[in-house]
Amino acid sequence: MQNAKNFIIQNSLIKPGERIGVGVSGGSDSMALVHFLHSISEELDIEVIAIHVDHGIREESRDEANFVIEKCREMGVRAYKFRIDSPKIAKEKNISLETAAREGRYGVFNSLFKKDVVDKIALAHHLSDQAETILMHIFRGSGVAGARGMEPIRGGRFIRPLLSTSKEEILDYINFNNLDYVNDSSNADNTFTRNYLRNVLFPQITAKWPGAIGAIVNFGKAVKEDDDYINSQIFDDAIIYEDKEAKIPLSYFIYPAPIISRMIIKALKNIGVEKDFEKKHVDMVKDLATSHENGKRISLPFDVVAIKDYDYLTLANRKKVIPQFKCELRCGEFDLPDGRKLVVKRVKEMQQKEGVVYFDYRKVPKTAMWRFRQDGDVFTKFGGGTKKLKSFLIDKKVPQRKRDILPVLADENQVFVIAGVEISDLVKVEGVPTAYSVEIKE
Numbered sequence: 001m002q003n004a005k006n007f008i009i010q011n012s013l014i015k016p017g018e019r020i021g022v023g024v025s026g027g028s029d030s031m032a033l034v035h036f037l038h039s040i041s042e043e044l045d046i047e048v049i050a051i052h053v054d055h056g057i058r059e060e061s062r063d064e065a066n067f068v069i070e071k072c073r074e075m076g077v078r079a080y081k082f083r084i085d086s087p088k089i090a091k092e093k094n095i096s097l098e099t100a101a102r103e104g105r106y107g108v109f110n111s112l113f114k115k116d117v118v119d120k121i122a123l124a125h126h127l128s129d130q131a132e133t134i135l136m137h138i139f140r141g142s143g144v145a146g147a148r149g150m151e152p153i154r155g156g157r158f159i160r161p162l163l164s165t166s167k168e169e170i171l172d173y174i175n176f177n178n179l180d181y182v183n184d185s186s187n188a189d190n191t192f193t194r195n196y197l198r199n200v201l202f203p204q205i206t207a208k209w210p211g212a213i214g215a216i217v218n219f220g221k222a223v224k225e226d227d228d229y230i231n232s233q234i235f236d237d238a239i240i241y242e243d244k245e246a247k248i249p250l251s252y253f254i255y256p257a258p259i260i261s262r263m264i265i266k267a268l269k270n271i272g273v274e275k276d277f278e279k280k281h282v283d284m285v286k287d288l289a290t291s292h293e294n295g296k297r298i299s300l301p302f303d304v305v306a307i308k309d310y311d312y313l314t315l316a317n318r319k320k321v322i323p324q325f326k327c328e329l330r331c332g333e334f335d336l337p338d339g340r341k342l343v344v345k346r347v348k349e350m351q352q353k354e355g356v357v358y359f360d361y362r363k364v365p366k367t368a369m370w371r372f373r374q375d376g377d378v379f380t381k382f383g384g385g386t387k388k389l390k391s392f393l394i395d396k397k398v399p400q401r402k403r404d405i406l407p408v409l410a411d412e413n414q415v416f417v418i419a420g421v422e423i424s425d426l427v428k429v430e431g432v433p434t435a436y437s438v439e440i441k442e
Helices: 002-010 028-039 061-075 086-093 097-114 127-140 167-176 193-208 212-232 250-254 257-270 279-291 389-395
Strands: 019-023 047-054 078-083 120-122 240-242 245-249 297-300 304-309 312-317 326-328 332-335 341-347 357-360 369-371 378-380 386-388 408-411 414-418 435-441
Touching: 019 028, 019 097, 028 047, 028 061, 028 167, 047 061, 047 097, 061 078, 086 097, 097 120, 127 193, 127 212, 193 212, 212 257, 245 250, 245 257, 250 257, 250 279, 250 312, 257 279, 257 312, 279 297, 279 304, 279 312, 357 414, 378 389, 386 389, 389 414
Parallel strands: 019 047, 019 120, 047 078, 378 414
Antiparallel strands: 240 245, 245 312, 297 304, 304 312, 326 369, 332 341, 341 435, 357 435, 369 408, 378 386, 408 414
8 A cells, every 4th residue: 555655645644643533434445544544653653543433324334333443443543433313314404315424424523623533534535436426526517626526635634545546456455464344235225326336337337448447537637737727827806705795797707618617616615605516507607697687696506696786796605604602511601602691600509590590510421512503403301302402492482593592511412401491301400519500691
């Protein structure tokens, strides 16, 4: 795997002293990656930590989670396992099971960043995965942005050390080091888009064109080089940014189409729309700017609205942004983003007072934090019975405008206290000396 080591160095994927979490499913690719990074950890001066996410889809997934933990510990690698309910996420959000699993997995990864457990997450995507990704993006109509394929590092935190390593090299490494791994039965389910491409289309493509994988990846590299050059030629100083809006002068739309398309994508990213738009949506924006009357507006994916308004084409990000707030559990007064204060006190006696709730702080996990609500939060009602937090707040007739700025004390998605509203049955007070009071002061 010297190729992988050179790739890490050439792309500056890892810095000395970093804690590298490795997404380990238990399959051959991820088991090879965690073993390889651990084998060069002293040389790179890093700590390797295995992260396994059980997606809750298959019956055997719990056994696979235990397998990963056991094998990583045999290697001398610290390992953590997490379980998410992908079918539930898919149903609640009305998305595919594949998308739900990905969202849940990255939710776990991001929580590890927030808790300062790891500095980066290494993913086991390899050369064939890159070729599959490029084709998938082309088939979906993503245009040049998708044809670039996956980047060696994304968002400064997600790295792909094996992106230039072939599947054959990985299997050779597995065999040479006598590494055990599991075969995920869901990999044979061709209803998943990537599995269909991998199991049905790619064997036919490579049978006809044996060098197809390398050719597709090289095509992606050429696209990236051209795309980077064209992006460097964009002059967009006259675009006005204010309050999640980008106002593009209509005069800019006389530029060549490749410049206009990239200018639109750049403007979208600058107003917080990180996902790649498909070419058809970019074309809709260009058509609005050049072929429609003033005042015309269109709705685009990801809560974006485009408006033609006199001398400008305005792109507006209408997605609701929940303010950020987080603090540890202790006594004191804590400032909330909107100017209110969260007040937590230790009390010797409990008195009925509107807006004040009491809870037993000894029953709260040490890792619990005050924050605003998140998707997937659940609450065990006082007296028993668990509900989604959103449903509970609706039952309590908490106005929608207040739900997103209501401080909750939670560990992962388990909510123990809803400030000013209710406490969970899990932290009910059974001895006053161990009670905290909490209230919100305007």
